[in-house]
Each structure stands twice: as C-alpha cells, then as structure tokens.
Amino acid sequence: MVTPLRCLLIDDEPLAQDLLLDHIAQLPALEVVGVASNALQAIELYQELRPDLLLLDINLPRMNGYELLSSLPGKAPWVIVISGYQEFAFEGFENNVVDFLLKPVTFSRFVRAVTKVQERIQAAEGVSPTLPLATQVLSPTGQLSIKDGNKLINIVCQDIILIEAMSDYVKIQLPGQVVVSHQRVSALEKLLPAPMFIRVNRSFIVNTAKILETNGQRIEMQNGHTIRVGPTYRGVVGSLIRNGL
Template identity: 40%
Template sequence: MIPPISCLIIDDEPLAQELLSDHVERIPSLHVIGKAQNSKQALSLCKELQPDMLLLDIRMPGLSGFEFLDLLPQPVPLVVVTTAYREYALKGYEHNVVDFLEKPIFFDRFQKAIQRVEERLGSTRLNSNSKSSQEDSSINLTMKLLSVRVGRDTINILLDSINYVESLDNYVKIHLNSRSSKPVLSKMTVAQLESKLPDDSFIRINRKYIVRIDQCQKITASSILLFSGEELPIGVTFRDAVRQTLL
C-alpha cells in the first residue's frame, strides 16, 4: 500500500493551522507531518521531513511565502497557497503552485485542491486507497446527484448546481446557480431534504434555508451573502453551528 501524501502546514495563525489540520484529517490520502509558523521553521522542517506537499500561507513574519519558496532546494514539494489576499493569485501561479485557496477555506474547495495534488503526483496514489476509502469514494460519487420528486416524475439535480434550498411549508424550493434554470419545487419538508444532502457541502442556517457552503461569499453575525447576490438570515439557534463550520 502506498503511504499517504505527506503534508507540511505553514501558517502563522494557529486557528488557520487548526482548520487546515481538520480538513486534512477528512482525506484518507493525506497526512500532516509537521507545522510551521514562519519561513525559518518551515525551511528546517522541509529539510528534515521532506514533505510531498506544502499548505503555504503568504503573509508571515520575516520572509514571505514566495521568498521562502525561492530558498527551497530542488525538487520543491508541490505547493497549495492558502491566503486571505486574492492579489497574490497571479504571483502564486508564476511560482507553479498547484492551487490557490482564498481564506476562509471551505472543505469542498480544499478537497478539489488535493485532487489536483494527487493528479500531479500520479494516478498510482489515486488507486492505492484501502477498501474503506474506496467505499467512501463510491459514496461521494453517488452523492453528486440529488434525486427529488417533481409532480409524478423523479428528476436528478447536480449538487454542484444548487445555490440554496428554501422551505415552503411541506415543499422545498431548490434554487440553482444557473440564471437560465428555474427553481425546482418538490413536495417534502426541509428536514427531509437536509437528510439527503452531504453535511460537508451544505449547512442549515435557519429553519427556512439550507445553503451550499462554497456559495457563501460573506458571513456576518446575522446573515450570509451568497455569490449569487442573495442575502439570507442566520437563525439564532443555528449561529454557533454556522460559525463553527464557516468561520
């Protein structure tokens, strides 16, 4: 069995390190072998541990993340940049990083970045998981589609096409991210639909709304602004769960 991808987290914010560690733990093919809060620590750990990949913040005390990369001996580990500053994206790609993740980093987006790392490392790693992780993959594949009843018909909806779900008493209105697609109305309660959705991709924010996590552009104490422009209220009893997941 091929060992998991070894990962070094480089970030000066303890909370950011903790979030990335939590994301890594959810991916069987990935393993954290060390953490660094600045470039000096990171250089030492890279030489000692020789990680396969780096989760690299850019703004850190002392050397920046890009200055740190310039000091690394070849071959440089694969790099996924993690930063709150979108303006670094172009420079990141100039350094041949695998992906650029803008904080706050949601798990769905993180998972896509790791898939790109796996592709760079070669298909052997993709096919080397244990039976249990292969079962997880099949579950993920089936969960990409949501089957719902519309009148007498059953239709399949791509999970990635959903912006948010709205409760209308004994019906749900599924709002899609394509302007040319009308919302889908299905007879079921919002609780019934919630049980069909993967909890790492969707979150209930009040009694009426479920949103897709990677559609959240801005989170305040009382509302969530989606990339589509809708602003939805966060229910008082849901605030702790929302903050835990999204902040």
C-alpha cells in the same frame, strides 16, 4: 494501500492551523509531518522532513511564502497556497502552485485542491487511468497540451478566454482561435489554476483576467461574449466582485 502524501503546514495563524489540521484529519490521503509558524522554521522542517506537499500561507513573519518557496533547496515540492488575500493568486500561478485557496477554507474546496495534487502526481508519473485522449498536463511554464482532432496543441493558460462544455467535448476560446477537444469539462477544470479560472454555470469556465464587467447575474467577457451566471455559482462570482476583478 496508497501511501498518504506527507504534508508540511506553514501558517502563523493558530485558528487557520486548527481548521486545516481538522480538514487534513478527515482525509486518509494526507499525513501531517510538521507544522511551522514562520519561514525560518518551515525551511528547517522542510530540509529535515522532505515533505511531498506544502500547505503554504503567504503572509508570514520576515519572509513571505513565495520568498520561502524560492529559497527551498532541491526539487520543488507540490504546493497549495492558502491566503486571506486574493491579490496573491497570480503570483502563485507564476510560481507553479497547484491551487490557491482563500481563507477561511471550506472542507469541500480543500478536497478539490488535494484531488488536483493527486491527479498532477499521477500525470507526472504516467500512471493515471483517468487522463483522456487529450493528454492534458499542466507544464511548469503554465501550458496545457490539448488534442484537437489529430493535432496536439500547446495552450498558454493565460491566453484562454473561456471554455464551453458541449457534452463529451470542450470548446476553448483563444484570441483569434477556437480549439475543440474530445474530453469532459470537469476533467479540464481540475487542471486549470484557481482562482484565475472559475466555473460560472454548468457549461462555462471563464478566465477572470478576461472579464470586462459583471453584476453577479451575468458576465461580459473582453471578447464580447455574454454569459449568464448559474444560481449555484453566484456566491463565487459575488466573492470575485467583493474582492475586485
């Protein structure tokens, strides 16, 4: 039997707490060990309980979520940030959070985030049977180690412009360089920090920081590449437009 991840929920909004607790209750892989409504309470519970995972809101009284993270003693826990404000996403990437979820959090999106945590833990422990030959792990510095033929290349995530799926291969477009790796795009997608990277159709993942413009139907990238937005993904792109690129 797999031991569930012990998680500490930190959010000052009762409705958000209730929604997340309902999501957690449906996942045997998670166990709530504590709920905090402010940063000071969260620090006390963290020191007492030493949870595996933090579900962390950013807008907290007196001390925001990222300030809270920097004040925690010992080894940093796995973190999923949950916020109503997309502008906090990039700072989350800099703090090496596993995923960034916008409120209100849907159950399917929450499951994807928890799956990312599980896969990162497996990768860190070297026990994941699903890691492809590309030996891909997101490092604390925000780099991916990708196998390109017989070479291993370290790629800074922020440098990625777009990723194109080609059957059992992916083509990673970088400034002045293209890396081709033997792996599924779905496996790579799970390691990329959200919402910096979004899937816009079955074949393409784009770096939102490299988008020049979009009307919700197509995307113009800064390198001149034009990508059609698939019907399934137009809601995600529409949300990006509403919140600003």
